Amino acid sequence: MxxxxxxxxxxxxxxxxxxxxxxxxxxxxxxxxxxxxxxxxxxxxxxxxxxxxxxxxxxxxxxxxxxxxxxxxxxxxxxxxxxxxxxxxxxxxxxxxxxxxxxxxxxxxxxxITIGYETAVAMVVTGVTALQFLDVADLIPSDVVLVTSAAGGIGRLLIQYARGLGAKVVGAAGGPAKVAAVRELGADIAVDYDQPSWAESVAEELGGRTVTALLDGVGGDKARTAFELLADGGRYVTIGNASQQDFLPDPQTVKERDLTVTNALMLLLSEPNTRPQYEVRALAAAAEGTLTxxxxxxxxxxxxxxxxxxxxxxxxxxxxxxx
Structure with missing residues (x-):
């Protein structure tokens, strides 16, 4: 072969x-x-x-x-x-x-499987991971959700889920083509985080509302900027590190602002035995058309x-x- x-x-x-x-x-x-x-x-x-x-x-x-x-x-x-x-x-x-x-x-x-091969192979790991992250994030309809790396395989599924839930969704990605893809997914706000003023644009478009759940797949400076958009009492969930640069929120700031910080990636790596049930859920979501x-x-x-x-x-x- x-x-x-x-x-x-x-x-x-x-x-x-x-x-x-x-x-x-x-x-x-x-x-x-x-x-x-x-x-x-x-x-x-x-x-x-x-x-x-x-x-x-x-x-x-x-x-x-x-x-x-x-x-x-x-x-x-x-x-x-x-x-x-x-x-x-x-x-x-x-x-x-x-x-x-x-x-x-x-x-x-x-x-x-009864779904397409490419769809199935995307869901059996990427779909599983997205569902695991979503369970950690515990989104609710009243949330304002910011997803970074929103045009990636996981980011797209997170946006679909949050939109289906009824949450306000902000998708941040790099470059006009990816921003357009995020907008087509139904994100309420789609921004290019390669632009220096992207956070200000998000704050302006939110019109007084603030981000309550940040699902960050990038890390580094972009995560630091996104973190500043998070409301007091909000949740910061690390779901990846595409930049290969670390961002660790200041513990004192986290305490003073009553923030919840969770490294979902590390959490899931420590709980591998839950995967089979998530595989069934992910494939079923694709078959039902809930997640594409x-x-x-x-x-x-x-x-x-x-x-x-x-x-x-x-x-x-x-x-x-x-x-």
Missing amino acids: HAVVLHAFGPAENLRYETVPDPVPGPGQVRIAVKAAGVHLVETILRSGRAGESLPPQPELPTIFGGEVAGRVDEVGPGVDPSWIGRDVVTAYGKPGGYAELAVADVTSVHP PAVQTFPLARAAAAHAALETRATTGKVVLVP
Whole structure:
């Protein structure tokens, strides 16, 4: 089969499209003919060789990234009901990763699907994460919600949910195209946080109302600016760090203003056992049309380009590889 293999840590160009042996499903496993594979920001960090406390351990090389896999079962291993063959499925635990034409997974980790492959692969991790963040944020209809990195895969789902709830929604993203995408999602206010006066624009458009819930996926200076828009008694929820720059609110300010600060990303990493129930919820939300992920596809052979685009924040929505 063809697969994208990393032999040495480094730049995106180190991802090589090559021929490797077909995987064979072992006991309790199914093999999936991959139709869509998700690309995650953390994979770009692991590929580069960087490490950190909040990151998974670096893989042994050579490796094939991509746990998020959707496709059709074409073979089963010992002990697996043959009726799985021919079924469309999705899993968050493809082995080797989904940057390949074939992947195997434990049958206990796969979900039958009736939605599109690309939608399914977007929801099984990105959708799950969005729902987990939303449960932490505990939004209510009277909230004024500010989402940074609003044009990303998770940000778009957060905006959809908050709008469906009836909350006032502010979406901040970088560049005119992304701002337009955020506006099309139904955000009440869409702003370009690459512009120096973006926070003042938000305050003016809110007309006296203040942000009660900030879901920040950027970190760094943009998070610091967004934090200043938060009302006393508000909630600051960290859901990502796309800038790779830390922002830690001053503890004294947090206390004086009665703010709630939650690092949702770290919280969820400490509670991995809740994932299966969220996977069911996320796939059901997509099937019902409650949440619709945006997907940007790249051919499997151009996985390096997908990584480069993701690293430079030149993508919109969930990045997905297709054979």
